[in-house]
Amino acid sequence: MKFSLEWLTYFLETDASVEEIADALNRIGHEVEGIDDPADRLEGFRVAEVLTAKPHPDADKLQVLTVDTGEGDPLTVVCGAPNARAGMKGVLGLPGAVVPANGMELRKSAIRGVESNGMMCSVRELELGDEHDGIIELPDDAPVGQSFAQYHDASPVFDVAITPNRPDCMGVAGIARDLAAAGLGTFKPVEVEAIAGDFACPVEIRTDDPEGCPAFYGRVMRGVDNTGPTPDWMKRRLVAAGQRPISPVVDITNYLMLAFGRPAHAYDLAKLSGPVVARRAKDGEKVEALNEKTYTLDPTMTVIADDNGVHDIAGIMGGEHSSVTEGTTDLLLEIAYFDPERIGVTGRKLGLASDARTRFERGVDPAFLDDGLAILTSLIQRICGGEASEVVRAGSPPAEPMVLSFDPALTARLGGVEIAEDRQRAILQSLDFEVADDWTVTVPLRRHDVEGPADLVEEVVRIHGLDKVESVALPRVEGVARPTATPLQMMERKVRRAAAARGLNEAVTWSFLPVADAEHFADGAQLWVLDNPISEDMKAMRPSLLPGLIGAAKRNADRGAPGARLFEVGRRYFRGADGASDEKPTLGVVLSGEKTPRGWQAGKAAAFDAFDAKAEAMALLDAAGAPVANLMVFGEAGDQFHPGQSATLRLGPKNVLARFGALHPATLKAFDMDGPVVAAEIYLDAIPMKKGASGFARAAYAPPALQAVKRDFAFLVPEGLAAGELLKAVRGADKKAIVDVRVFDVFAGQGVPEGRKSVALEVTLQPGEKSFTDEEIKAVSERIVAAAGKLDAELRG
Known part of the structure; x- marks a missing residue:
């Protein structure tokens, strides 16, 4: 709400400065968002009199005016206004002045060969109205040479944010009443006289x-x-x-x-x-x-x-x-x-x-x-x-005022400030509350926001001054403070740090999506669609974090970024079977563009693939505390993903912890995105929590005392066997001795039987209190071969 100082002083008798009024407004809860002084914009404009007006020698629609500014010799001004004439008074902008309407700085200049020393101004040019048919005409008694801002009574304008609970202050009179109650002057109520009718109203x-x-x-x-x-x-x-x-x-x-x-x-x-x-x-x-x-x-x-x-x-x-x-x-x-x-x-x-x-x-x-x-x-x-x-x-309007019983001691208990009872009574009365001797308070009808004693405390403290309420620290229990974060919050912090450490950039996208984008990732779930959205592009609550991240990656690509490595930790929103909101904590990752730039060693730039998305998913699941060694790789990542280049990570057939892979060409087309783009989505709520206070206490790191032993195995396995299944079987052959297993080669072709492929594994064995003997290593190797044999794998060679 905007109002001028001149308008405010019509209702408020005060000598306070603009700064003092602004401070008081902020102090009593009416935030001042800005102060605009038109006098600053009108600097360089003054009242002037046109002495002569002659046609321009080289322009039919222009006149050459001789203008008296009240100082020194008259100035020559070229003007095109049809109402410019000798004897009139108007507003002259001198060289150096800036025209409020367009920001143009006036200068001495030659117009069709005649020097002009300023500009006679119209109402619109000074932002005083919309009239632009001619220049401003001032009364004959306007003092020549006076600053136009002073002549025009240009008054500072306050822009105040009125909170929704204060409709009584959505008029200048209400603002003045509050300021008077705060001690900034005297409120001047308007005396209203009833106007008797001259005739009966002819309309029913x-x-x-x-x-x-x-x-x-x-x-x-x-x-x-x-x-x-x-x-x-x-x-x-x-x-x-x-x-x-x-x-x-x-x-x-x-x-x-x-x-x-x-x-x-x-x-x-x-x-x-x-x-x-x-x-x-x-x-x-x-x-x-x-x-x-x-x-x-x-x-x-x-x-x-x-x-x-x-x-x-x-x-x-x-x-x-x-x-x-x-x-x-x-x-x-x-x-x-x-x-x-x-x-x-x-x-x-x-x-x-x-x-x-x-x-x-x-x-x-x-x-x-x-x-x-x-x-x-x-x-x-x-x-x-x-x-x-x-x-x-x-x-008839509502006419029964609310009557409340008030205890002045409540102000100290709720407001945190001691205020004398007489002062409290005076404050309430200054706001037109009627206060009886027994502290029965009658609320003015215009104060719809006052519903109970707590609201009266707010009024007293507000007018007394919110700045006078001292900051008091909360009581602190002796000893070390207990952690307040929940296990889920701890997990989110951990994966956020892990993602950043892996070179991913955190994005914060909107929780709202266009309906079409949300439906593309809904997978049949019932969406939350807003009845009163911010815009049509922000109408549906997101069922996945990936649409927002894909949009962010696209905006980066459109602006020339060679690649994007983005992640976000946030919530997905669904509608439960009972119609209640169901929010699921999730981590999303999107990798697009160049994985590595082109170079003389690498050749052309390399793009991301599904294995990059899997690597991110596995690393972040590990950081979240998931038992990655027990994860199973399944298909069915969703229609949004490429069916041959995507999968899910599960603990058992039904508990899906994550999905990853390359996005389907149809998804890329729907989001107007050039591929390839890979993504991963980790469902943090599906990760089983470890036992303990937080589940994330880390044991002190103790490096092994003895050197590890590595052995390589090459197995001929069925062509359709997933490497992950072979890794899981080998790792389970001796859970105590085997600490790591990884694939370092996959081969099919010459020398390998049809329908088979060769998978080479590097197995790391870690001794405990003493080194392995040859017999112990041989026994572990035999158990590895036997475990692989259960998957129809045979040792190559």
């Missing part, structure tokens, strides 16, 4: 939807002149608040909303027919709103309508058909109280946001209907003239 006004619109007040105004200009003081305040002045009547309704947080609406009476009624919309009923869009309504929505149909989406936006124009002479003024929940639901259904909705769905002051209508009427009569009818009051 009623509410047929008392739940959605409990109160609907209105009156007719005749003989209104909407063709004149809005007063400068009002336009100045509206522009500071970010509003574009439109016409006097529209500007007055906007002024009421921004000054008092009270939206109102004016209808062109000539465009209405019959009674004006607040009612439920009919199913399929349509209305063209003031934003020139047509909305289809349903019976859950409240509207303002007449015999011809809907004219207003109640509390959100008026209709185009009955809008006020320059030719409007008779008005129907509406000021109502709408149910906040109904307004919020309607706005979300229609996807329609407005300043009025922002205030109504948070709750406006139900006690401000009569005063708001009186202020609105008074401003229209003062600016546009006209006579008003009697007020019609259909329904």
